[in-house]
Amino acid sequence: MTPNIWPNSFGLHSFSAGGVGSFYFFKNFKLLIDIGEWHPILETAQHVFLTHGHFDHISNLFRLLSYRRQTLTIYAHPGMLPNIAKACRALEELNGFDPWGYQWQDLAQDINFEIGKNLLMQSIPLVHHKYSNACLIWERRKFLQERYKNLDTKQIQSLVLEGHNVTSEKLSPIIFCSGDTGSDVFQIKEMFEAEVCVLECTFWDDEYRDSAKKWNHLHIYDILDVASQFDNRILLLSHISNRYSIEFIKELSQKLRNALHKNVLLLLDIPYG
Ligand SMILES: [Zn+2]
Numbered sequence: 001m002t003p004n005i006w007p008n009s010f011g012l013h014s015f016s017a018g019g020v021g022s023f024y025f026f027k028n029f030k031l032l033i034d035i036g037e038w039h040p041i042l043e044t045a046q047h048v049f050l051t052h053g054h055f056d057h058i059s060n061l062f063r064l065l066s067y068r069r070q071t072l073t074i075y076a077h078p079g080m081l082p083n084i085a086k087a088c089r090a091l092e093e094l095n096g097f098d099p100w101g102y103q104w105q106d107l108a109q110d111i112n113f114e115i116g117k118n119l120l121m122q123s124i125p126l127v128h129h130k131y132s133n134a135c136l137i138w139e140r141r142k143f144l145q146e147r148y149k150n151l152d153t154k155q156i157q158s159l160v161l162e163g164h165n166v167t168s169e170k171l172s173p174i175i176f177c178s179g180d181t182g183s184d185v186f187q188i189k190e191m192f193e194a195e196v197c198v199l200e201c202t203f204w205d206d207e208y209r210d211s212a213k214k215w216n217h218l219h220i221y222d223i224l225d226v227a228s229q230f231d232n233r234i235l236l237l238s239h240i241s242n243r244y245s246i247e248f249i250k251e252l253s254q255k256l257r258n259a260l261h262k263n264v265l266l267l268l269d270i271p272y273g
């Protein structure tokens, strides 16, 4: 298995196929979102966010834990902890391993985790399986206050030397990653604004339109309905069912490409494509 590597996306390495496995590794931030497949690069992850407990999203967590020497931090819904802990204990025992080291952080809507300098992680509950969460990463950015905008560099420097605070801070959404989800994900406005938006869109044909709704998965038609709202730099569609041919996906994606603003780069995470 070779991951896709996406330029200008914070070092994103990904692999994703619906029902098979998914991971999204933002190498620059050591941030891994889901781990349903394996590649040695994942050993350098420090923060592991689990969107939900389906096998194709967590199955290789145990391999990562068994390879790691340092403790990593797992961010997941508290309802998942008892079963993850149980699975770890069973595998430790079967393999005769020492207990695996990990720190567990319960995801809660009102808690943002610092995962690096000026980087905050937020979880947003979604409807898919029980305990489903999307991952949103914010960057804290400084900008010059409005009232100083007419000053030149020297004037600003002297104000700073005099002890004035000339900047303000704001949070910008830089990464959004849905995990499996139904169309309730469109309620999240930052999804449309994040620099990189990863949406798991499993179904693409007429036949599976109703089933997608029933199983709380996105269908390409759902995305087409809201195409004009995307304002991302990169929109990556992933977790596509392998029942479709690459030609079919590429052809249909052209419809979406035509409906998006021209500043949005549409990418397709097609495994082995
Ligand atoms: Zn899945």
Ligand SMILES: [Zn+2]
Pocket (backbone or CB within 6 Å): 052, 054, 128, 129, 180
């Ligand atoms: Zn799922």
